[in-house]
Amino acid sequence: MNTAYDIIVVGGGPAGSMAALEAAKGGASVIMLEKDREIGVPVRCAEGVSQAGLKLVMGFVKPGWISQKITKAQLIAPDGTAVDVGTAGQVGYILHRKLFDYDLASMAGEAGVNILTRAYVYDIIRESGNIAGVRAEHLDRKIEFRSRLVIGADGVESRLGRRAGLKTRTKPKDMDTCAQMTLADIDIDPETIVIYFGNQVAPGGYAWVFPKGPRMANVGLGVSGKYSAEMKPIAYLHQFVDKHFPGAKILTLVAGGVPCVDTLKHIVADGLMLVGDAAHQVNPMTGGGILNGMIAGKIAGRVAADAIRKGDVSEKQLSPYVKEWHKTEGKNNERSYRIQQVVNKFSDKDLNKIAQTVNGIPLKNRSIMQIFKTALLKHPKLILEAAKVYGGV
Numbered sequence: 001m002n003t004a005y006d007i008i009v010v011g012g013g014p015a016g017s018m019a020a021l022e023a024a025k026g027g028a029s030v031i032m033l034e035k036d037r038e039i040g041v042p043v044r045c046a047e048g049v050s051q052a053g054l055k056l057v058m059g060f061v062k063p064g065w066i067s068q069k070i071t072k073a074q075l076i077a078p079d080g081t082a083v084d085v086g087t088a089g090q091v092g093y094i095l096h097r098k099l100f101d102y103d104l105a106s107m108a109g110e111a112g113v114n115i116l117t118r119a120y121v122y123d124i125i126r127e128s129g130n131i132a133g134v135r136a137e138h139l140d141r142k143i144e145f146r147s148r149l150v151i152g153a154d155g156v157e158s159r160l161g162r163r164a165g166l167k168t169r170t171k172p173k174d175m176d177t178c179a180q181m182t183l184a185d186i187d188i189d190p191e192t193i194v195i196y197f198g199n200q201v202a203p204g205g206y207a208w209v210f211p212k213g214p215r216m217a218n219v220g221l222g223v224s225g226k227y228s229a230e231m232k233p234i235a236y237l238h239q240f241v242d243k244h245f246p247g248a249k250i251l252t253l254v255a256g257g258v259p260c261v262d263t264l265k266h267i268v269a270d271g272l273m274l275v276g277d278a279a280h281q282v283n284p285m286t287g288g289g290i291l292n293g294m295i296a297g298k299i300a301g302r303v304a305a306d307a308i309r310k311g312d313v314s315e316k317q318l319s320p321y322v323k324e325w326h327k328t329e330g331k332n333n334e335r336s337y338r339i340q341q342v343v344n345k346f347s348d349k350d351l352n353k354i355a356q357t358v359n360g361i362p363l364k365n366r367s368i369m370q371i372f373k374t375a376l377l378k379h380p381k382l383i384l385e386a387a388k389v390y391g392g393v
């Protein structure tokens with residue numbers, strides 16, 4: 001097995017595959033190391049993306065990636081008031097992430113990336129102070145992989161950044177802990193996603209029903225780390241499912257964290273880049289990180305290949321990635337974080353009142369932006385921020 005490459009990508013999720021793909025397209029020799037035995041498994045995700053976003057990142061959408069098309073959204077206030085939201089013709093998808101992640105990795109493979117599963121990266125190799133590769137365990141064998149550059153795409157539990165000396169810790173209040181079941185044999189409208197709010201449902205977060213088919217959905221919730229010690233997300237989820245889907249058949253049960261915070265201050269160092277959840281690039285308001293991770297991966301892979309061609313992998317040479325990420329999505333995430341901080345302070349009573357007010361707006365004018373305007377009336381500055389984030393929605 002070849003163990004020397006220009007670039008090592010750690011983690012075979014959407015961010016890692018896109019980084020590896022772009023770097024290989026740019027002429028670099030690349031290996032992607034994934035600790036699990038299979039790319040895309042287990043799925044710890046509700047799998048929701050916007051059609052527009054997916055098209056923008058990939059340039060095309062393969063029908064096989066889509067398990068359900070979404071055309072409507074409904075928000076449920078703590079007292080049960082339902083608010084239908086206009087989507088202005090915008091469509092969403094609930095993906096088959098197993099197939100989607102597989103496809104992204106195989107596209108990277110087609111571009112020349114070597115891929116190794118069951119390869120757990122446990123350390124960084126340094127030589128004369130410089131990053132020179134990683135140490136991995138593969139099928140009970142310890143292997144040293146050498147490279148000029150390492151891209152950490154190792155997800156929310158990323159250790160690579162910390163090992164390389166970057167500050168990657170998150171305050172508990174900024175880490176949503178999630179639990180999710182895929183439920184079958186349930187009554188739902190398959191084209192509508194439903195979001196539930198309330199301190200009894202998911203304090204500091206929300207619960208979701210993301211349809212995967214006519215009678216199947218990803219049903220989950222995220223609770224802010226500030227509250228998750230009081231009652232575990234899984235307990236909130238059982239309570240939610242018992243109430244809304246009694247008798248449902250549980251096909252999967254997963255748990256995971258989502259960093260709902262600004263991008264890390266430092267996502268590059270000499271010989272190292274972080275992408276995706278490892279760099280905290282999730283949208284803090286929605287918890288969506290698939291497309292953001294892919295966007296970041298694409299930029300990082302391109303910049304990485306350029307650095308290899310120039311023979312300079314210094315932090316300075318890698319910094320265009322940071323700049324471009326902030327211009328493309330990072331700034332939006334910062335605005336979303338500020339809005340989320342205010343929204344999180346709303347009491348159940350506030351949310352009920354907002355829902356009733358919004359229901360007074362005709363459905364055709366009831367966009368996400370309108371809802372924010374109503375919710376943030378006391379915070380005019382944030383209405384402007386929301387307009388920048390959700391402009392056009």
Ligand SMILES: Cc1cc2nc3c(=O)[nH]c(=O)nc-3n(C[C@H](O)[C@H](O)[C@H](O)COP(=O)(O)OP(=O)(O)OC[C@H]3O[C@@H](n4cnc5c(N)ncnc54)[C@H](O)[C@@H]3O)c2cc1C
Nearest residue numbers: 011013014015035046047048121155256276277288289290
């Ligand atoms: C319950 C839940 C619901 C979600 N719902 C949505 C949603 O509807 N829409 C959305 O856009 N986002 C959602 N997200 C967030 C989304 O799943 C992530 O943002 C996205 O998967 C990030 O991609 P990534 O490539 O950065 O990381 P990941 O997809 O987590 O991939 C990281 C990979 O690195 C591997 N790895 C980790 N450590 C090592 C190591 N030491 N050595 C080798 N490999 C390693 C892991 O096995 C994994 O395959 C959700 C998250 C959760 C937890």
